[in-house]
Amino acid sequence: MLPFDVIEYKERVKKVKASMEEQGLEVLLITDPANMNYVSGYDALSYYVPQGVIISTNLEEPVCIVRLQDLYCATETTWMSQENVIPYPDKYLWEPKNLHVMDFISDFLKGKGLHNKKIGLEMDAYYFTAHWYHRLEKCLPDATFIDATSLVNWVRGQKSVRELEYMQIAARIVEKTMYNAIEKIMPGVRERDVAAGVYHDLVEGTGVYGGEYPSLSPIMPAGERTAGAHFSWTTEGKYQNNQLVYMELSGCYKRYHAPLTRTIYIGQPPERVLETTKIVVEGLNTALAAVKPGVTCEEVERAWQTTINKYGLEKESRMGYTVGLSYPPVWSEDTAYFKPGEKTVLKPNMTFHMMPGMWLDGYGVAITETIRVTETGCETITRFPRELFIK
Amino acid sequence: MLPFDVIEYKERVKKVKASMEEQGLEVLLITDPANMNYVSGYDALSYYVPQGVIISTNLEEPVCIVRLQDLYCATETTWMSQENVIPYPDKYLWEPKNLHVMDFISDFLKGKGLHNKKIGLEMDAYYFTAHWYHRLEKCLPDATFIDATSLVNWVRGQKSVRELEYMQIAARIVEKTMYNAIEKIMPGVRERDVAAGVYHDLVEGTGVYGGEYPSLSPIMPAGERTAGAHFSWTTEGKYQNNQLVYMELSGCYKRYHAPLTRTIYIGQPPERVLETTKIVVEGLNTALAAVKPGVTCEEVERAWQTTINKYGLEKESRMGYTVGLSYPPVWSEDTAYFKPGEKTVLKPNMTFHMMPGMWLDGYGVAITETIRVTETGCETITRFPRELFIK
Structure with a gap:
């Protein structure tokens, strides 16, 4: 048991x-x-x-x-x-x-x-x-x-082999869930039907492993509501053409989480959304490349911030936090953060949710990964194309 | 909006x-x-x-x-x-x-x-x-x-017309969800598949109204686990013959809740389960009949307790609490309780979750209703057969 x-x-x-x-x-x-x-x-x-x-x-x-x-x-x-x-x-x-x-x-x-x-x-x-x-x-x-x-x-910071296995299972669950949700999003589809599918998939799990309820309800705003960081689906709304959607979801197994966020555009995305996505992905990749044992959290944040600054963007909020075991109200482990001034030194098997979400004027773009610090660098626990999904 | x-x-x-x-x-x-x-x-x-x-x-x-x-x-x-x-x-x-x-x-x-x-x-x-x-x-x-x-x-105690409408919508959602879940429970069915359906239905809602995430995850243990009050589904378990199951679920609309609990037996229920169910339902009905403006909460509890005491049962925990607007970690409104010593006087449009759950040696039975105090008595907001469901 x-x-x-x-x-x-x-x-x-x-x-x-x-x-x-x-x-x-x-x-x-x-x-x-x-x-x-x-x-x-x-x-x-x-x-x-x-x-x-x-x-x-x-x-x-x-x-x-x-x-x-x-x-x-x-x-x-x-x-x-x-x-x-x-x-x-x-x-x-x-x-x-x-x-x-x-x-x-x-x-x-x-x-x-x-x-x-x-x-x-x-x-x-x-x-x-x-x-x-x-x-x-x-x-x-x-x-x-x-x-x-x-x-x-x-x-709790450095995860054991078994803990990492549970986070891997949570990752497989959230990947399947994200994939199905992106498939379903279409103009005219009710937001609640996609959300119902999300919860269904998070609990159904994958293969032999069932899922548990995540510590935070899925965050999945559409349209202008993507400009707020913590909106869920609307009970009566439908997806529309020329709408941005993002989904921050987490699989959960034995209370271990693996959050993942992706952004979707319904229709032909405007230039600024494509541009922001490109910057966010470049910033995320730069930050991932900076992660390795011995590096401090603030250095990782700086790698991200320097990259997006080049393009005139700035993120005032933290761009990552430790993740793993949790209960409501949230899946953060509340220890180290990727933020300025954070001197925590990375060690092998620490796990983070890299959260490079940008909430800009009238829209938001977020593309995130759950990661593990390895002996020599980092690997993502979640594996999902790091791009804007166009429907 | x-x-x-x-x-x-x-x-x-x-x-x-x-x-x-x-x-x-x-x-x-x-x-x-x-x-x-x-x-x-x-x-x-x-x-x-x-x-x-x-x-x-x-x-x-x-x-x-x-x-x-x-x-x-x-x-x-x-x-x-x-x-x-x-x-x-x-x-x-x-x-x-x-x-x-x-x-x-x-x-x-x-x-x-x-x-x-x-x-x-x-x-x-x-x-x-x-x-x-x-x-x-x-x-x-x-x-x-x-x-x-x-x-x-x-x-927040006395609800407005609009608040009661939202609780009615939440009730319709939980009734549909409960109905579908009971339909699905069979020997060999995976617990997680029923749970996935529960979450799906809670979010899909009913008719024009979609649902929101409830403040507490569905409680739905099976078998011996019904002896604990706060277990959820297991990630890999399957329902089995001769198993008791109970489900405490809540619909949620505009953050207003309507919880409902029902107990299911897979197979031919043993005498003690049938007997406990009969006592719980009689106790619940007696308590419902005692609810009206001017009565105190402890009087309602006494009506319940006296009834079950006749049969040699006793419940040490509260048998109800105010319910309505809430966020995690729970849907209680944390004011009045149906418990000994509680002097709160009932007023019209107060809303409660009547929670006559009995957790006994090796099994538990719970059959509950969300209710409203009316001008002259009470009415249930949730409407669902008040019985043991035999599958």
């Missing part, structure tokens, strides 16, 4: 503990669903309630704390022994003024004598609200809280 | 301002994506970055602050004048130690002379992290922060 060998999970925990030690942490409360999954295997659609995994130098195994009705989900998906899966009853929920799940977690820490330790919290991770923090502060007055946002995310 | 008349948005803002006044707030920073949508119309897949809507008794209109690359999305989807849509550049992102979007928002408040006011924050809303709060505290030392979690959520 487990997507990874127990030995791989144990290796991850060891790395997390090493990183905790470096940062002087005795306890780490992990609440980011992707980080919980990474160290424990926990995988369920329950991240809309508070839950967490506790790692401590004083505890042999991680402890997974979930809602009682999710106990079976935790037992089934985690690798630890049953006593390290601890359910809390519903009375800790929906009672902001009374009991809270953080009270339950605090009681657990007290019971283990960990209430007065240096405790790392993911202060800026999705779902870790200001209120949760205040409850912990109140319940654990003797603790020292230290911001450990992204501690686990950074450990 | 707007899903509601400007007058309806203005009415909402007026109600929010009245509620702010009651709570002594001069400024409200709204960061919950559903609340942002409710007051401003803002709708994009951008809620993975910090963004917000500011409402103040000193400001005529709400002010929507979004990432620069989402400016077009905001201009297109909000009703306010262009000067009240304010973009921040990417330099405020991905720099936890340096600039942060909350710094930008603080500067905006300073510019308007609102830095020393009583400022309401959604301290326990999804996405409002502890880190965001600390940045605001640091940037606005003269402000008084007050927890205003759910202030807007409560204003």
